[in-house]
Amino acid sequence: MNILTAPSLFACDLINIEKEIYRTEAAGADMIHFDIMDGVYVPNLSIGFDLLRAVRSVTDLPIDAHMMTVNPQNYIQRLADAGADIITIHSDIADTPAIRRILEEIHNYGLMAAVALKPKVPASAVIPYLDLCDMILVMTVEPGFSGQSFMDMSEKIRMIKEYIGSDPISIQVDGGINEETVKVCAKAGANVFVVGSAAYRAKSMKETLTNIKNNAKEAYCD
Ligand code: DX5
Numbered sequence: 001m002n003i004l005t006a007p008s009l010f011a012c013d014l015i016n017i018e019k020e021i022y023r024t025e026a027a028g029a030d031m032i033h034f035d036i037m038d039g040v041y042v043p044n045l046s047i048g049f050d051l052l053r054a055v056r057s058v059t060d061l062p063i064d065a066h067m068m069t070v071n072p073q074n075y076i077q078r079l080a081d082a083g084a085d086i087i088t089i090h091s092d093i094a095d096t097p098a099i100r101r102i103l104e105e106i107h108n109y110g111l112m113a114a115v116a117l118k119p120k121v122p123a124s125a126v127i128p129y130l131d132l133c134d135m136i137l138v139m140t141v142e143p144g145f146s147g148q149s150f151m152d153m154s155e156k157i158r159m160i161k162e163y164i165g166s167d168p169i170s171i172q173v174d175g176g177i178n179e180e181t182v183k184v185c186a187k188a189g190a191n192v193f194v195v196g197s198a199a200y201r202a203k204s205m206k207e208t209l210t211n212i213k214n215n216a217k218e219a220y221c222d
Pocket residue numbers: 008010011033035066141142143144145146147148174175176177194195196197198
């Protein structure tokens with residue numbers, strides 16, 4: 001699997017977002033992670049469609065909309081119109097048939113689909129969705145805020161990697177990822193790394209993302 005970095009724009013200097021996007025590109029990021037929060041699924045509000053559209057207008061990097069919202073099905077069309085490439089929804093926002101319908105709808109718009117697991121949700125929660133997922137997101141913090149401490153989810157990642165087998169499904173981690181914490185995640189089988197504060201607060205984002213990628217490649221178990 002390709003090892004990829006996905007800086008989380010939510011953690012950037014938002015007043016200078018255009019410059020931050022160019023800085024992100026120049027640092028060699030592979031995609032942009034775009035956190036959408038509704039104040040219901042998580043106790044925080046973040047950024048929405050209009051900003052996603054604006055971001056889309058200045059970059060060709062793939063954009064992953066991480067939907068921390070209770071009713072993501074209400075927003076798929078608008079996310080597609082605004083220019084998202086990947087939509088990630090949480091596993092615990094609806095029952096299995098409803099989640100499957102949302103993933104199918106995401107694919108019907110020609111986008112990639114991912115299911116996210118909060119720290120307390122077990123690995124087995126992804127099993128009913130593997131045939132409809134391009135990526136699984138394992139949260140390594142409670143969703144809602146940047147800058148929290150990393151929680152080791154290696155065991156969960158390992159189990160998901162087993163369920164996936166040889167299917168081309170990425171495993172992404174999000175929350176507290178830096179040059180050190182990336183290692184246990186990659187060793188367990190994660191290959192896509194969301195980086196918020198460690199990227200945007202680094203002296204050199206390029207150096208940090210390069211180190212994260214190199215450390216991940218070194219530790220990655222296939
Ligand atoms: C948290 C968000 C993350 C966050 C990551 O709920 O999903 O994407 O911005 O930020 P760090 O890397 O600082 O934990």
